Amino acid sequence: MKLALKISVLIIFLLCYNNTLGQQPTDCIDAVIACGNSNVNLNVSGVGTQELSGSNTCSSQENNSVWLKVTLVTSGTLGFTLTPNSTAITEDYDFFVFGPNATCGNIGQAIRCSTTNPSAANQGNNLTGMNDSASDTAEGPGADGDSFVKWLDVLAGETYYIVIDRPIGNSPFSLQWTGTAQFSDPPSDESGTNGMPLNLESCDVVTPFDNGFTTFNLTDNTSLIAGTQSDVTITYHENISDANIGINELSSPYTNINNPQTIHARITNNTTGCFELTNFQLNVNLGPNFSQPIDYELCDDSADRNNTNGRVIFDLSSKNPEILNGQNPSDINITYHTSQLNAETRANPLPNAYYNSTPFNEQLFVRVEDALNPDCKSVTPLNLVVHLNPEAFNDTLLQCDEDGAIDERTIFNLNQANTVLTNGVAGLSTKFYTDSARTIEADGNAFTNTSNPQTIYVDVINDSTGCSSPSELTLNVSVTDSEDTELVECDNDGTEDGYFNFILTNADSDIVAGLPSGLSISYFETYDDALLETNNLGSTFTNTNPYSQTIYARVENANNCYGISEVVLTVNELPDIETEALAYYCLNDYPKRTTSLNAAVINDNPSN
Template sequence: MKSLNKTLFLVCLFIYSFGYSQQPTDCIDAITVCGNSNVSLDVNGIGTQELSGSNTCSSQENNSIWLKVTTVNSGTLAFTLTPDSNAITEDYDFFIFGPNVSCGNIGQAIRCSTTNPQAANQGNNLTGLSATASDTAEGPGVDGNSFVSAINVSAGDSYYIVIDRPVGNSPFSIDWTGTAQFSEPPTSAAFNANQIAIENCDLTSPFDDGITSFNLEENTPTIIGGQNNVTITYHETESDANINTNALLSPYTNLTNPQTIYSRLTNTITNCYTIVPFELIIGTGPAINAPSDYQVCDDASDGSNTNGQSFFYLPNKNTEIGGANTSDFTFSYHPTTIDASNNTNVLADNYYNTTPDLQTVFVRVENVSNPGCVSTIALNLIVNEAIITNDSSLFQCDEDGSIDGFTIFNLDEAFDDLTAGFTDRNIVFYPDAISALSQTNAINSLGYSNISNPQTITAVVTNPNTNCFATATLTLEVSTTSISNYDAAPVCDDADSEDGLNTFNLSDFSADILIGLPADLTINYYENYNDALLEQNQLPNNYTNTVPYNQTIYVRVEDNNACYGINQVTLTIIPLPQIEDDQTLFYCLNNYPETINLTAGNTDDILNNYTYSWNTSETTTSIDVNTIDSYTVTVTNSLGCSKVKTITVTPSNIATINDILVVDSTIDENQVTVLTSGEGDYEFELIDFLGESTGFQDSNVFNNISPGFYTVNVKDVKNDCGTVNQQLSVIGFPLFFTPNNDGENDFWQIYGASNQFQPNSTIQIFDRYGKLLKEFTALNTGWDGTFNGLPMPTNDYWFIVKLEDGRVYKNHFTLKR
């Protein structure tokens, strides 16, 4: 027996689609609690409502589970229920019926607690039976502290405990704290789960789906051992095993691979049980590796190297498929997957493919120690195309400074001949056929020095996609003919760049280089000697030199791909005269017939080393001109290279003042516009009668000018050809006057009129009713504020000004006293 001071774990109280009859939510399906039971259930809901009116705690089933306990000794029944979540909102209730009642006639609960821990302000959400509690029922809501008194039990008494969760979703655990004891459940006699795992080979067609049949009962003796009064059943789910429903029969066909089966060991006297899980495992045969394609090259061993058929030694793939321990397996090869599964139509080890180019066969692998378990896999047999090659020759010039028949070759020059024109090929060169066979002493194809003249070497031509290869011979021969160096005619530098770099048409040199040589020779150019020798990096026909002013390139002459000779070609570029850039000069037309000097402007040498030609037919280094025009001078050095300079003479001139427009308005808001003409660029200045200047400005308009007399100055800034000036006046009138004989503003008169400007202008003064009070000219003193010798009062007065140039002004002013 075990003490009741044990923990019963009830987990996974989540929603699943089980029928009520399959759930421990009803009395009839109550879980029997045993000494060391660990129960895991998928439960939810209430099943049949069995608590209505059966308790004094005012509650019923919400999410419930029924437990049945039977004691084997007298003592106290007590427990503590602990939700997995410590949230105070997790609310568990319980109800206890007994002793020795039956389902359908459970009577009234002898203990119950429906206290809500949050409403009762508890510090935790625990509940249960306690030896320190005195009440037998409490709740609902705020009533109680969730614990009621323990029960004194006798040996053999049985009780039903209903655990209910009205609020929350957390699982829970129970800790048994009383002195009463429960019956022990059966135990598994197996040492571990591996001992009772059942492993079968996949012996039912199809053989590779991981599904076959099992005899579950073969585990019964191992699990029960020597225990009496114990029965065993097998189930697909742990829930079925706990509830003891849907027992499996043998032979049983598995659903998945692997699959867990749950065995239930039940004591037929106490109904205590234990769940013992074990695995059903399908052995699908040996663990093998997918083989790479088995590729061979077509050859003439069967009489044809183009029929896509050859011999394959199939056991060569055993190690790749089975790994290092091939002795643990047996291998056989078959034309179809059915043959491989049934072990029929075994192919010969040295197999000659019947389908050209590509044929798939199937490999059967059995474990020697367990021949019933078989693995099969596909293997592709591929016959790759044979390699076609041609023998070839290379001829090279003996241009290394010693005419001895030894020089350097670029073996890649023979690539197209050796490969019969196929571009997807690799070539490795060897000094002889023996080295080629052993793949030793490979030759560097670029820059190989021959050791005899002529010399024959071996080329191994490979298709890198299939690794098929064939050999060919390459004969190396050195020519001792030669050609002379050639100096190309010097050319003048390009005037647009003057960087010593020009583009040469190299074919222009070929005719001169080939003079005196045999006919039908070909010629190519290279930037350096090594490129010419190895025939790499050939220069284009239109070549721009890379070394300024003087560069040596190399020409290679060939006779039907045999080198005839290599030598130097010198390219020379003559610098142009260094003179100043084009210029623009200005000539003041008002200074005519004075002249200005134009010069070629040499910067790199003494003037006598050049000749000069002006478009004026003059041949001196400089000329004097007084005509607006464009002048060019061609400067030529002693080597005949010329450069042209252009000097443009543009006009400038002193300004002509065509008119001065004055817009008169109020006292300080007048505008003056100076209208000019001429070839220059002009600036404008106003100077008043006191000598104060506005300063020179680009605009010919002056704003906010006070009435009075001014001098306008206009100067040429294009070529400083001079300044012109003219006087002007701005008409205005005062807004008020004070005729009090204090010497200031005693008379009213217009401004800007004089003997020189508007002298015959007339002014008329009127009162507000239009009566003429005074008429006078611009040269008079003005109005003194009287009429017929009597002073006029303070008021506004009107005037009309008729200027000599015809303009008329009407406005008013104020007389103040």
Template sequence: MKLKFIYLLLLFFNISVWAQSDCPEAIIVCGGMDYYGLSAGGVGNIVELSTATNDCHSEEHFSVWFKIQIKDGGTLGFVLTPEEIDDLVVDFDFWLFGPNLECGNLGDPIRCSTTNPLQAGLDYNTTGMNETEIDVSEGPSADGNGFVQWVDVEDDEIYYLVVDRPHGFSNFSIEWTGTATFHEVPYFDNPNDIPLGLTQCDGDDGVYDQMAVFDLTIYQDMFIGTQTDVDLTYHVSMNDMITGENPMTSPQSFTCGAPLTTVYLRMTNPVTGCYDIQTFNLVIPVISGDAENITLCDDNQNGIREFDLTVNDPDIIGNTDNASVTYYTSMQDAENATGAIGPLYENTTPYESEIIWARLEKTNENCFDLIPFTISIYSFEIPPMPINLCDSDGTEDGLTTFNLTVNEDSLSGNISNTSFLYYASGSDLQNDNPINNPENYFSTANPQTVYVKMTNNDTGCFATQSFSIGTSTVTPGTPQNIAMCDDNQNGIQQFDLSVNDSLVQDGDTSADITYYSSQEDAVNAANPLNLPYQNQQPYTDETIWVRMERNNDNECFSITSFTISIINLPVFNNPNDILLDLSQCDNDGIDDQSNAFNLTAHEEMFTGTQTNLVYSYYASMDDFNVGNAIVNPQAYANITNPQTIYTQIYNTETGCYSPLQNFTIEIINPIVAGEPSDLWQCDLHMNGLQLFILSVNDELIANGESNREVTYYPSLQDAQNETNPLNDVHQNSVPYTGQTIWARLESTDGCLGYDITSFTISVAQLPEINYTIRIEDFTKYDNSIAIDIANWEDFEYSMDGENYTNIPYFGSLIPGVYEVYIRSKDGCKTEQEDVVLLNYPKYFTPNGDGINETWQVYFIYFLPKSKISIFDRYGKLVSSFWGDSIGWDGMYNGEALPSTDYWFLLELEDGRNIKGHFAMVR
């Protein structure tokens, strides 16, 4: 029997984005099924087909793969029909691979068709394989008619068919043709056609949580029946059922948490891969209700009341049909339906809430629900809150007007919608005779007991309490003004105002003290100052207001005040900003870098107009920190050189200390040697030895100071020990090797100390100056002289012997004779050479006027051995002469040659040959 299978997986189920678009995930063709509603969804994760690898020259665009397993051999064909059969833009192609190949190694297709119906001029867009065709491949484009020859297949062979849609949008169907058969599809056997589905009550596991445990395998034997080689799996989603993924591991005990749940079953032949699917529903009957907690007032004032539990019946039953409600004191009794209570029930423990369990049961089913709620006695207490006021009405009788309602917010607490009544006595409370105007009640005794009744208007419950009202007076003591030193040097300080607490309390330690920045704030108890308090205006006195009040009675208070101020610190005056450091030389006869200093030298300047000052001096910060001052600052001998001295001023009247000041005392060595010059001489004797006058450095070493003496030594040790002094005229000892001379500078005015410096004497060898001159001439202004010399950077160059340059090149020169100087940079040797830059006139005029009568190269007379030859335009030699000649007069063998151009050859003494031409104009 042939079946039709509506295959909508790719349309309806989110399995894997490219599920059947890859060969490994191909749809397995089973039974006699034809397929309808198929959709080609993309190229998949793997592109198995490309234009270059098949005879039909196309590739995957939107594809679906089929795995065809042959049961009985024969002929295999099919007809593929697009749903949009009238839309010829819709084009389907296919390729068939096999037999018995793997997805990873399909090779070339044995059948394929990529004919485009529009381009081929067809009036249909179906395609496939049939008996009448003889070609095995066709396409692309206009090639073919959409059909190729079907294939002969053998038992148990496997083929892969891929269908692709390169153009248009449409689902498609496949109808199989031919004599070959496919493997049968497993089926779910239900011989008696029983309704499928399972129902289970909540609470089957003792927990009422709208969850139940089901045995899903209850139909398994019936479903399988007589079939063999089948596997039955259970799944929680349709996707998993279709793909066979994520089967349940324990279907015998599946926990369900929804009133209605669908279970998905898949029966698979593991040999052929063919499968069938089935579903059924799991039902957990919804039996639930709600119950309000019941609260009663403590009317009996003993915490015991009788409760009518039936007030919750309507809410518990709700919309449940055929239901009954019973009540229990424990969950176990409710589960077992034993020991029911009520419907009138008296609580057992005063003032403690109890849980009541309602059992909601459907009379026509075995399912029930348990609904807990609480019963409780509503009670509350009012704390006594006395009111104490100052007797400030002018009559010292202890009686005054009270606002009895001031504590209502505190009495209410978290209880909303309350009301209060006040009573002047206990009998008034019993007789419900409240005070008419509790906001303005004049007391009748001091103290007096008053009663309050607070009612919760939502519940009607109330409570009563008594409290006392009374009066008192407050008398503050006298606070002291507070002055602080300006230690921060900004006019701002943190004041501990609380030092005045005990003075203001004046023995009344029960009074509270608070501080304010204004009298108004103090009266209104607004904006109290935080302690410690920081003054607001630098160097400006502030008045602080003190409020003294009875504990817990902010209406009984008194106000007083005091002043806070900032005291300026002593300062180190230095009007001319002089340097405070002290220095002197070590002239006490002991060369130990120490001497007595008068540390008080600047005290008069420091003091200025200040009074009541005491100075202290410290040899170190450690001494300052422990208060170890220098005993005799007028004659203090330094202990290090240099040494920092720390000093501080104390004002004996204000008690304020200045910031710490420091200065340096230093034994200076007045002997500071200047920087001498290195001495050198040229090797005029050619032996590397010369006489040097060392005293030429005296003035530099003395650094311009008088009373200085310079002595020269051959070594540092000699200079330090004052041994082996050198004569003023000294000859170096080693030829061509620099010698270090050590100079010792001392004072002749009594200050101890010396300084040593050094310089070098050396004899410079006369260098070899090997060079060549390279010239560029025969221009009017752009001639040049270049000096080619090795180590050119060791020399300097000049054209006048006075102004030298480091560059061995001179450019932009006019023709002429130049003196070129090359001098070693130490000045020991100079070479000089005359260099001639030539040029020639472009024409001459031998016309007898005495002007420009001859032609000759400019400045060639400095090169007399140079030869000039003149030629006419035909190359004939018409004249030749030497550099010391006056030149050519335009004659040849006594005849005047005509005006025209002539050529010359100049053969210079240095070997250069210069050619050119000029004009003769008569």
């Protein structure tokens, strides 16, 4: 007997049985042929036709069964040990042996059988089978026996049927042959000897082209598997159970149902019926790897003499590096098409310089194909988007020359013009440049002009799209002036500390005295704040330096600087006086003598 000769039989009982699944090895006619070192895996259900009633002395019938067919090529002894995968004593397997040379439909009486229940017989395990130590040929049911009967003396050429049945339990089992007799050797997969791989790969050439299903010629592997063996038949099956039983043979060409998919090949010896199984993969090549391109967005321009029609020239090849994502461009071909059908059939590729035909939004399709196998391709959409440029407007800023030097140079807050430059549209921003080529950017918060007037070049930018339109900002320096003045208050707010809350608008009339009407005035703590119009103090202000502080008033004519005046804020101390004094006057000198009285001012000139 060959060592480790073993049949592993997997039984899975389905909750419901459907006859459309095909034949199962639950009947004699469909018995699994045991050969050499074959490993058998089965997916079976039910009992098929009940064939054990009245055909055995062990008082049982089929409950959940599998039939095995054994043909010997040498004489000797034949036994086996059946081991349930579960060690639970409640797992109960029975078996029945018919032969020699019994035929289906006329199997006669079982020559060996055991229906002992291991739990009822108080066995230490749930194994059963035939061995050399047993002397009985039949036992059971229930507590009768020990689950083992005497093995068979067999002759070369004899055939036996062995029925394995499980009346109780749900565990699969393994079967190990014992004794000296040998089975026929199964055929073999000879593809390994010629070094040719069995796995089949195909491009997806069946519509739809991106679902991973296409046709394969399975018979391409037949000669590789058979090799030098002449008396064998190769069949192909979708699952290992069908391959074991030899049912539901696949025709070729075959369309895969999964990607990847395992195909099971059954190699059957036409003389002995012995078979061997092998398998290989079907792989559908869905095309090269690629990165999904993001939308190709451009701003409308005047290259076509119309910067508002939503049409521009796109350089399609500029998207290639993004799609390749680091892959060698010589390995992959990329073409662009106006429809998915054109991309799939490689029809009418577009030029690299493409003028979109649909304004503002157009969808193209990119074909990404293997340079060596062009049928292996991927198709992905690419959106072409054209954005309109924002409207931009020109403006002028007038600033005062109040830095002490009448040189027509001063500091501008260019951002003060943003509302006019953008027409107040939200989502727009500006950039300022000193040159018409827009290469030297200016500080929009604090810019000192170099000439009077001076043109600043502006880009009005859509913050979402990045599209921009040009405009110009003219800077003028005003030499007009406004009057300086002073606000004076006594420190009579209840706390004599040199601080007072000034009403700044009280200085308005002095500042614009003699100036044209319609001027506006705003107050700032520093000169730079007044120039740049930042940190407006409002109409009231408590000085931050005690007793005396200079602030600045900016006078504007229609948002243009007319002049910047100094406003001195003065807080006068209250006089320190003696609140009580005592003087004596003698009436005997009246009216010849007088008495002087004073205001009792302390530390000051009494006449103040």
